Amino acid sequence: MRGGIARCFWRKKVKIAVIGNSHIASLKRGYETLSRRSAHELVFFGGRGLALKDMEVDDCCLVPTSNASRKSISFTSGGIDRINVNDFDAFLLYGLEAKALIVPQSRFYSDAVIRRSAYDVVHEKLCYEILLKLRSITEKPIFIGHNPLRGAHKKPGNSDTSSYERGIEYLNQIVYAHLNALVIPQPKKTIVHGDSTDILYAQGSKRLAIGDDNDDALHPTIDVTHMNDAFGALWLKSFFKKI
């Protein structure tokens, strides 16, 4: 793995603030299923859609500036209504419009094309905005988890993930390394056709609980963008191995 912050917490139990949108539901629920002894301590700060867009920097904290997002992060974190960077060892920004970059191994692309693609994937996305705000108040490790690859039915054929891995590598080299951040790839075993998530992980996905009537409601079956608890658990296990 590239970047200066990989394996920075090896053999050490750390406290991580997980900041994200609807996609953190699978992580949060997956986290419940992990063994307490082996897992790091995670505190979730979530808001559906672009709710966290109004987070602003205030001294050493990220603070919601609307009642809705304050309620939301307070609910998901178990009562904390601001993210004080001094309270955590590291940060994970998950979902928040962050996308993967797929650069087919079989194709040639100029350096300028790859740079522009990496730029397009990252810039003007909520994840990047929060990363910049966070980086302005802390030098602690920040990890990125992109929106899961779209769900697709597994078919026989190419299962090579090298184009996906190549894209992750470029994102880290071109964009995130400059901010001392690191994209964590989606677990290899969840990927089909090199660019999609096995549809099994999109079945039974649930909405993020923020304290309203829609808490934990099942996503419609046609939703192939949100993943279920099993995916979340797998993702976190893979994440813990990498930090």
Add this chain to the structure above:
Amino acid sequence: MAKKAQTVDGVSSTNPYEDLPKKAFWRPAIAERSMFDIAELWSPKFRIAPRAPVATFGSCFAQHIGNALKNRKFNWMIAETPPVGMSEEGAKLFNYNIFSARTANIYTTSLLRQWTSWALGHSSPPEEYWEKNGRFYDPFRPAIEPNGFATLEEMLLSREETIKAFRTCITDSHFFVFTLGLTESWFNQEQGYEYPMCPGTVAGEFDAEKHRFRNQTFEQVRSALADSIRMMRAANPKLRFILTVSPVPLTATKSDQHVLIATMYSKSVLRAVAGQIAENQKIVDYFPSYEIINSAVFRGSFFEPNMRGVNKRGVDFVMDHFFQGLVYQFGDYFSAGPSRPAASTKKLDEVCEEELLGAFGEKK
């Protein structure tokens, strides 16, 4: 005494015009109709199944055909795609998804023959490259990357990728749509190969000893197109062709003529070649985009105020005729309606290197 002609149902008529359809007569087909109701301008030879891969190349106007195919859920073949994640704006800047491969504009039939020959291994691209301020430019696609390439190797690999994709378009598509754009062309005097743009305009340096202008004749245009078709058919015997002529006038002419006269010469030659090849070959059809935009019947209403650029209404009108022609001939086998509203008069944002020549005219 004149011999009476026989109609289909056996009833005799006095002359061959009596039983012709309305579209054969100016008054009912044109004069008595609103220009927007003029129909049956194209009777396609082939049914294009929505799933059949269609490759599109040629001059600036060709890119609208690809977009129209995509908007109507046809299988527009893109053999050279950008990385997944690149924005639409980024893709356009780097000339992805403009044509079926990143050849940039192929204005002349001789340039089409050159690309075809490279793609099918009949010849190899020359070693020439252009360098400026430490960046490398492909003489055959000088504006393909906004700031050229970082190294010569990168430039060559990128071109090789395009040649490979162009070959895929020949071997894997069912239909090859080519829009003929220009007769005016620039060649390397010593080695005979062609540049898409005059060296020294977009990139490179002009050398009067080395670079020769040629305003191609009917026979030169025809034989280059016939050669291209022959080579492509040898590689893909099922491939069929649809030719169009770009209705867009020349930005500038190097002939001694006025640009308007030069435009009329160029378009007349291209139109005649396309017509003759389509007439003589069952596997080639001609679609009249040139006529639809340029006919006096439409009173220039499909042009931008500069009387050169075609406005969006014009492009939509042309492409509606394309799909209506298919429906009329083969039945309503797909949804003929465009997926995006067609009434907008918003200026089209097309990629057209030849327009860069206009900058030299502004200095006058």
